Amino acid sequence: MSELLPALGQVAVLVLLLALTVPLLGRHLARTYTSESHTRLERGAYRALRLDPDADQHWRTYALSVLGFSLVGLLVLYALGRLQHLLPLSLGFDGLPADGAWNTAVSFVTNTNWQWYSGEAALGHLVQMTGLTVQNFVSAAVGMAVAAAFARGLARTHGAGRVGNFWVDVVRGVLRVLLPIAVVGAVVLVLLGVVQNLAAPRLLETLSGGSQSLTGGPVASQEVIKQLGTNGGGFYNANSAHPFENPTPLTNILAIFLMLLVPFAMAWAFGHIVKDRRQGVAVLSVMAILLVVSVTLLTWAEMAGPGSAPALAGGALEGKETRFGTAGSALFGAATTGTSTGAVNSTHDSFTAPGGGVALFNMMLGEIAPGGVGSGLYGMLMLAVLTVFLSGLMVGRTPEYLGKKIGQREIVLVAAYVLATPVVLLTALAVAVTAPAGVAGLQESGPHGFSEALYAVTSASNNNGSAFGGLTSGTPFWNTLLGLCMLLGRFVPIIAVLALAGRFSSQRPLPPGPGTLSTHRPLFVVLLTGVALVVVGLTYVPVLTLGPIVESLS
């Protein structure tokens, strides 16, 4: 019992922090994505960048802006990686190999932050700052922009397919939301002990006369946006388990808070944007329910410690830090896979079988509990449309969501969204476990080895980025395959979301009739939760059976 109280207490601290901040940030986000006025700084930026901030983009143009911006980001990051040995502050590291640079470029542009390399042994400070930190900000801003465009599409009465201006959304997302919070967060992290300097690795003599490298770097400034933007790419290989990234239980709870902040606030903002706050609360409730369930299960699994190794050692502490313990590691694990962050403060590969299974299932949900910044909201809204459609079928009425009719074209787009990730994921998994080059990367054989491959393709396709670290993924085969997973898993769904936003924006809303399913009541919350679980369950139960379920039963 004495272990259980602190475990509950840390959740209470987290809930308190979120309850105080989510409504405030939600309202601010809604203003950010709907206000017609620009600040003076933004006006100057648009002029200098030769952008017309008042152009209302058709969804196709909006989508092309997303793709164009991401394409350029990818090319620049690829070049930075390949050419890093020619750049200052490279710490003597070589340029990345072609497959590695491709993987990393895709990884950070898609907000995945899968890392095949070890940060302290492969990347210099300049690439970390100008390449990775920058994409940490802008890939998050892109996700938020797409979600905002979808919310506006739903809110408009005769938008003629127009959904807003991508460049304005990105600029505001960075200047009004991400950067201010990041600056405050970085200051707090520095004061709590996170490292921040530009030093090259130096040797020091240890207490018992050995030597140890001291690896500094601009860590705090990257750490905060890594969590806030649900990116997850660690400065160091050990990610948030590394004491320089996450030195104390306080920085740990702050990291968890930062991961969850924007995804929940986006749901709150949604209610404001569609001018019915109850809709936002309903969506937020589903996210919260799923998160609470996964936190509970994961915490139970890690604290109870089923399995041979935890039983032998007396606790599931392999891969966990003393300062966080099982509860602090489990809470972090649930948050990082429920959002699309993918940072880890303990090695998920060493989680108990049910614990690792919960982390996997969280990612398979499409990361909607509460999901990535932006991607969590649009993922949940796509499922909401699906829920309304299914309910409409049951009672034989034309389904509508927020007054927008869901016809054949609309539901086709939702289906494309829902199916895109599983198709990418399962195809990649089939390739990985049949190709010798794929199997060669697995650390373990049998069900746990299968779980390593499953975890990797799930993490990549859902843009999470956490890993069962036993997998040796830095090979041309895995780098190329996972790069493709991340790319398709990010942009195919985004195109479906924007296309649907465009269709909704052209529709005049129908007034609610007596047969309309109200989408803010507890009944709908339950239905939506059920749909989320059933869709994932039906899609992934076979592969989960081959991996974590077999392992739990053996």
Place this chain on the structure above:
Amino acid sequence: MKDLHDLFRQSLAGLRVLVVATLLLGLAYPLAVTGFAAVAAPWRSEGSLVTADGSRTTDPDQAVGSELLGQSVTDETLFQPRPSAAGDGYDPLSSYGSNLGPESPELLAAITERQAVVAEREGVEVADVPPDAVTASGSGLDPDISVAYAELQAPRVAAANDLPEDEVDALVVAHTEGRTLGVLGEPRVNVLLLNVAVREAAGRG
């Protein structure tokens, strides 16, 4: 064709945005935070280094380690840290855990072996060896051990340093950090700071 042309135009706009974003977010922001850190928290931002007498320093040449990083302790008279999977042990150039799964034969063998080693070193039963003493941390750089593991080692350290057991026990208590706010994290003992204190007490500082 029109779409391709549009994509090209949008990419050019994207390039302009990215250049400005890089200057602001990739240079100005991290450098400003670095500047702030150097002024407001120089010791922490340089890695929380401590000297052999336990005082704080920012000079690696003066330091015996970082308060935040575990290190290999080859000196058998001192408190031992947890097993580490980072390189050859506590190597910050390859921070990571073992990533061995809960049913891994390799992990089971390692735990059994470590239990035997610790039990023999401390002169206790295998059943008395706490879990953190036989498992590698996630970073391989864990600076802490559990209170149980510290208490287990105290008699050996006291004997090896010709110190009364009470005194070493008191040092363990003094270096035990409880849960933050009573609920966050786990009670723990910082191995480096404890070892520095032991050496001071034994007149070896």
